[in-house]
Amino acid sequence: MTEITATRSKTGLPTLTAQALSKTYGSGQNARQVLGDISFDVYDHETVCIVGPSGAGKTTLLRCLAGLMPSTSGSVYIGTEKVVGPPRRMAVVFQDYSRSLMPWMTVEANVELPLRGRPGLTAADRRHRAQTALASVGLENSAKLHPWQLSGGMQQRVAIARALAYEPDVLLMDEPFASVDAQTRSDLEDLTHTIKAKYGVTILLVTHDISESVYLADRVIVLSGTPTSVTEIVPIDLPSPRDQITTKSTPEFAELRGRILGLVRRHQPATTSTAEPANGSLMKGPDLG
Numbered sequence: 001m002t003e004i005t006a007t008r009s010k011t012g013l014p015t016l017t018a019q020a021l022s023k024t025y026g027s028g029q030n031a032r033q034v035l036g037d038i039s040f041d042v043y044d045h046e047t048v049c050i051v052g053p054s055g056a057g058k059t060t061l062l063r064c065l066a067g068l069m070p071s072t073s074g075s076v077y078i079g080t081e082k083v084v085g086p087p088r089r090m091a092v093v094f095q096d097y098s099r100s101l102m103p104w105m106t107v108e109a110n111v112e113l114p115l116r117g118r119p120g121l122t123a124a125d126r127r128h129r130a131q132t133a134l135a136s137v138g139l140e141n142s143a144k145l146h147p148w149q150l151s152g153g154m155q156q157r158v159a160i161a162r163a164l165a166y167e168p169d170v171l172l173m174d175e176p177f178a179s180v181d182a183q184t185r186s187d188l189e190d191l192t193h194t195i196k197a198k199y200g201v202t203i204l205l206v207t208h209d210i211s212e213s214v215y216l217a218d219r220v221i222v223l224s225g226t227p228t229s230v231t232e233i234v235p236i237d238l239p240s241p242r243d244q245i246t247t248k249s250t251p252e253f254a255e256l257r258g259r260i261l262g263l264v265r266r267h268q269p270a271t272t273s274t275a276e277p278a279n280g281s282l283m284k285g286p287d288l289g
């Protein structure tokens with residue numbers, strides 16, 4: 001398999017642009033500004049991870065980027081196209097697979113669901129895309145099962161396959177591996193690398209886990225402050241392909257992980273507790289988000 005490395009698109013234009021985004025929930029006395037002035041670009045075939053304290057507004061940001069919620073000000077672009085609703089070139093994977101899959105439908109039908117009604121696709125095309133996507137996440141033999149017959153990690157693979165079957169240019173993922181055990185999480189991280197290499201999709205992934213962000217990303221966007229803004233964008237210049245054991249045991253990996261943890265902690269609100277003693281994961285604060 002050929003590894004696709006992050007490159008600027010031929011036009012030099014970013015694939016995804018967040019331009020001076022802000023978001024305020026509520027109005028009047030109840031108004032609460034969550035996102036400050038957020039700008040960044042994501043280029044073709046990049047994997048960019050977003051980290052920040054719990055309650056910082058990461059999900060809010062992803063929803064604005066995905067056109068699922070309007071921002072209060074600022075704009076989002078896919079290429080030169082302004083995002084005003086869910087764009088056809090984008091797919092989203094959420095943390096909670098149990099709520100995003102339809103329990104009464106087979107795995108295959110779940111994967112085909114977003115393709116229904118898509119112009120130009122026959123039933124055979126939909127089936128072919130679903131089978132290909134399921135094979136790429138290792139679930140070719142589970143197509144006729146229902147989600148409740150699968151483990152949590154397998155269900156999240158179905159959710160990923162559903163996004164891939166859509167053949168998006170940009171894949172947004174909101175803490176996609178937060179609800180599975182550590183071993184499955186490592187497997188799904190590696191699957192993310194494989195998918196990127198195979199599909200060449202551009203990935204923007206939110207995670208609480210700083211080690212995961214360093215392992216997966218070409219760049220890590222660190223969010224902090226209230227309202228939230230971009231503290232720093234850290235390039236991850238670790239070589240590819242990456243490997244759970246080799247990559248994570250290098251001094252460069254430890255240095256990047258420590259640097260990002262320091263950035264998040266330095267700008268953290270006093271009320272949010274974080275801990276990253278063993279696994280590089282930011283614990284959720286008791287009162288936020």
Ligand SMILES: Nc1ncnc2c1ncn2[C@@H]1O[C@H](COP(=O)(O)OP(=O)(O)OP(=O)(O)O)[C@@H](O)[C@H]1O
Binds near residue numbers: 025
């Ligand atoms: N629909 C909403 N209406 C009002 N406030 C909201 C809404 N959604 C989120 N918020 C508030 O915005 C803030 C940011 O929430 P958000 O879920 O975006 O944070 P997050 O960084 O994703 O948190 P977590 O790390 O826990 O997933 C929180 O204080 C939350 O209570």
Ligand SMILES: [Mg+2]
Binds near residue numbers: 058059060
């Ligand atoms: Mg969130």
